[in-house]
Every structure is written in C-alpha cells, then in structure tokens.
Amino acid sequence: xxxxxSGTQGQLSRTDSALLAAESRQAWLDKDYPTALAALxxxxxxxPQDDNLLFNLATLYLETGEAAVSLRLLGELxxxxxxxxxxxxxxxxxxxxxxxxxxxxxHLKEPVPADATADYWRAWAYLSIVAGDTVAAIQFWGxxxxxxxxxxxxxxxxxxxxxxxxxxxxxxxxxxxxxxFGAARGTRLIVEALLxxxxxxxxxxxxxxxxxKNPSAALEDHVVLLKAWLLxxxxxxxxxxxxxxxxxxxxxxxxxxxLTLRSxxxxxxxxxxxxxxxxxxxxxxxxxNAAAWLNKGVAFAxxxxxxxxxxxxxxxxxxxLMMAKTYLERQCY
Numbered sequence: 001x002x003x004x005x006s007g008t009q010g011q012l013s014r015t016d017s018a019l020l021a022a023e024s025r026q027a028w029l030d031k032d033y034p035t036a037l038a039a040l041x042x043x044x045x046x047x048p049q050d051d052n053l054l055f056n057l058a059t060l061y062l063e064t065g066e067a068a069v070s071l072r073l074l075g076e077l078x079x080x081x082x083x084x085x086x087x088x089x090x091x092x093x094x095x096x097x098x099x100x101x102x103x104x105x106x107h108l109k110e111p112v113p114a115d116a117t118a119d120y121w122r123a124w125a126y127l128s129i130v131a132g133d134t135v136a137a138i139q140f141w142g143x144x145x146x147x148x149x150x151x152x153x154x155x156x157x158x159x160x161x162x163x164x165x166x167x168x169x170x171x172x173x174x175x176x177x178x179x180x181f182g183a184a185r186g187t188r189l190i191v192e193a194l195l196x197x198x199x200x201x202x203x204x205x206x207x208x209x210x211x212x213k214n215p216s217a218a219l220e221d222h223v224v225l226l227k228a229w230l231l232x233x234x235x236x237x238x239x240x241x242x243x244x245x246x247x248x249x250x251x252x253x254x255x256x257x258x259l260t261l262r263s264x265x266x267x268x269x270x271x272x273x274x275x276x277x278x279x280x281x282x283x284x285x286x287x288x289n290a291a292a293w294l295n296k297g298v299a300f301a302x303x304x305x306x307x308x309x310x311x312x313x314x315x316x317x318x319x320x321l322m323m324a325k326t327y328l329e330r331q332c333y
Contacts (some may be wrong), residue, residue, distance in 0.1 A: 017043065024056075033064045051081050065253040067097035089116055092123050101130055118148035122157070129161070137161065152181040159191050168195050186212045190222055197230070206230045207319065221254045225261065232265050240265055256286035263295040267302070275299040292318035297327060306331060 024039035040057045047053055058073035071094040088110040095104035104127055108232050112120045128137035128256050141161075145154055155178035162171040172195065178287035179188050189208050196205035209227050224243050231240035244262045263278035276299035282292035297312030310332035316324035 007162065017046065019042070028060060033060070036060055037064075051077060051084055055084065055087065055090070058094070062094050063089070064099060065097075067094050070094040071098055071103075071202075085113060086116055088112065089119060089123065093119075096123065096126050096130070101127060110234070118144045118154075120144075120153060121147065122154065125157070134161075134165070150181045152178045155181065156187060156191060159195070162306055163194055163198055166198065168198060171195055186223070190226065192227060193230075202233055206234070221248050221258075225254070225258055228258070228261055228265075231259065232268070237265055237269050252285040256282040256289050256292065260287070260289060260292045260295060263292065263299070267295065267298055272299050272302040278302065288319060290316045290321035290324070294321055294324050297324075301327075301331065 020039045020043050024036045024043070027036035027039065037057075037060060038051065040060060042058060044050070044053045053111045054073055054077045058070045058077065061067075061073065062070035071091060071195075074094060075092045076093065077084055089112050090209055092107035095101070095107060104123070108120065108123055108127065121140045125137045125140035125144065128134070128140060138161075141154060141158055141227065145151070148154065155174045159171045159174035159178060162168075162174060171191070175188055175191055175195075178191075179185070186319045189212050193205040193208040194207060196202070202304075209223055209230070212223055225244075228240045228243035231237075231243065241262065244258050244265075247258050247262075259278045259282035263275045263282065266272070266275035266278060277294060279292050279296035279299060282289055283296065286292070288326045293312050293316035297309040297316065300306070300309035300312060310328065313327045313332065317328060
C-alpha cells in the first residue's frame with residue numbers, strides 16, 4: 001500500500017490530508033472498512049489525479065469483496081499511467097475475484113517486477129484451481145514458495161487445498177509451516193477446525209474455534225459464520241441464531257452468506273416466512289448467491305407457492321448449484 005499523496009492541488013490543507021491518510025491507514029489495518037473507504041474517497045475528491053490514492057482505493061475495494069469496482073478503478077489507473085507498479089498483477093487478482101479468468105490470464109502474461117514474482121505464481125495457482133488443473137496449481141505454489149519461502153499465507157493456501165483434496169496429513173503439515181512462519185494463531189485454528197469438519201468431528205471443530213479469543217476484525221466474520229454453521233449442524237438452533245445476530249454491513253458478501261445460513265436455520269425450525277425474508281436480503285446483497293436462491297425456492301415451496309419456487313431453483317442451478325437440479329426434477333418438471 002502506498003500512503004504518500006503526490007498531488008499538489010486539492011481542497012484539503014496539508015495537515016488535513018495527512019490526518020485523513022493516517023486515519024485511512026489505521027482503519028484499514030483494523031479492518032474498519034467503512035472508515036477507511038470514507039477517508040480514501042475524501043482524499044480522492046481532493047486529489048483526483050493522484051495515482052497512489054487510486055491504487056489504494058482499488059486495493060481496498062478488492063479486499064472488501066468489491067472486485068468489479070476494484071477492476072474498474074485499476075483500469076482507470078492503467079489508462080492514465082500504464083507503468084504504475086503492480087497495476088497489472090493487481091488487475092489479475094481483481095479479475096480472479098470477479099470470476100473473469102480470461103481477463104486474469106491476460107494480465108498474468110504481462111511482465112511483473114522481480115519482487116512480485118511470488119504473488120505472480122500464486123495468482124497462476126488460483127487460476128489453475130479454477131480451471132481444475134490441480135497438478136499445475138501445486139507446481140505454481142511451489143514456484144511461489146521458492147520466491148518467498150517464509151510467506152505464511154502460501155502455506156495456508158496449501159493447507160486449505162490439501163483439505164479440499166481430503167489429504168489431512170499434508171494439510172496439517174502445511175498448517176505447522178504456516179504457524180512456524182508467523183501465521184496468526186486464529187487463522188491456523190480456523191483451518192484446524194475445517195480439518196475436523198472434513199473428518200465429521202463437529203464437536204472438535206467447535207472446540208478449536210472456541211480457543212480463538214478476541215479474533216482480529218479480519219477473522220471475526222469467518223469465526224462467527226463457521227461457529228453458527230457447526231451449531232446448526234449439531235441442531236443447537238438458538239445458539240446458532242445468537243451467533244448470527246450481528247450481520248456485518250461492511251462486507252456484503254459475508255453478510256449475504258450469514259443471511260443465507262440464517263435462512264436455512266429458520267427453515268429447519270419451520271419458520272418459513274423468516275427463511276424467505278433472509279433469503280431475499282441475502283440476494284439483495286449478492287444476486288449471485290446460489291445457495292440463497294435455493295433457500296428462497298424451498299421457502300416458497302413450503303408456503304405453497306411452487307410457481308415462485310421453480311424459477312428460484314432454476315436460477316440456483318444456472319449458477320452452478322447441482323443440488324437445485326434435484327428440486328427441479330422432483331417438483332417442477
């Protein structure tokens with residue numbers, strides 16, 4: 001992140017600009033995204049031609065899940081300053097987050113600075129996973145580790161990859177490496193909990209999450225979501241709903257996931273109007289949430305509104321949720 005302001009013309013005094021820059025930086029570190037965004041937007045209004053501010057704003061939008069906005073801002077930066085450091089690589093990550101693998105691949109073919117090659121190979125690993133090429137992904141992660149062998153984030157990537165592959169032995173090995181090189185204990189415990197989930201040890205997974213005391217803002221939403229899901233799986237409905245009381249407004253994608261889970265819990269408790277309400281809210285925040293479309297259809301079906309349920313299941317299936325096909329075949333065709 002670049003925090004200097006290069007513009008010389010602006011509507012803010014030098015002191016106010018420095019204070020706003022410091023505020024945005026601290027809020028970003030604290031994961032207080034609304035405050036960080038507000039400060040950066042105000043600075044950009046005062047210094048619209050400042051490339052550093054534009055890059056920071058695009059990076060922040062990417063971190064908060066607004067990949068399309070980030071990509072648009074990075075495109076604006078690229079058009080006026082093609083040589084800005086890392087803009088191509090950042091556009092590749094934004095495109096990956098937005099689901100546009102063709103754009104990501106195009107930007108990853110551009111030259112990158114020597115000190116950014118670890119992130120370059122890491123991006124290629126993500127692209128390979130999307131393409132279903134796990135062999136290539138492992139190779140690219142290996143190249144990334146050779147460039148930056150003490151990067152804990154890479155070991156966490158590998159741990160989660162092996163977890164999805166069902167290889168818990170390798171996943172635990174990568175977790176140990178991540179902790180050795182400084183991964184936050186909370187992050188390690190989340191992945192540890194996921195290992196227990198993979199082995200159907202739900203109580204052990206919940207116990208691992210309980211060890212996370214005062215999680216950072218970056219981890220808090222993930223801890224809450226996973227705890228609530230585990231409690232729901234254990235049929236501890238009231239406790240799960242208590243976990244989901246405070247839906248985060250600063251991150252629409254996370255809020256959409258939490259509302260989707262709450263919708264499912266309401267459904268399992270027979271509260272179909274509440275299930276429908278939360279599914280609708282989840283889709284307002286993220287129209288591409290396939291699980292929320294499925295939940296919305298299930299709620300409609302239980303409310304004897306099958307004509308409205310079928311289009312929801314069709315949309316969920318179009319978004320790639322294969323489970324929706326069963327509902328369509330049984331109740332709509």
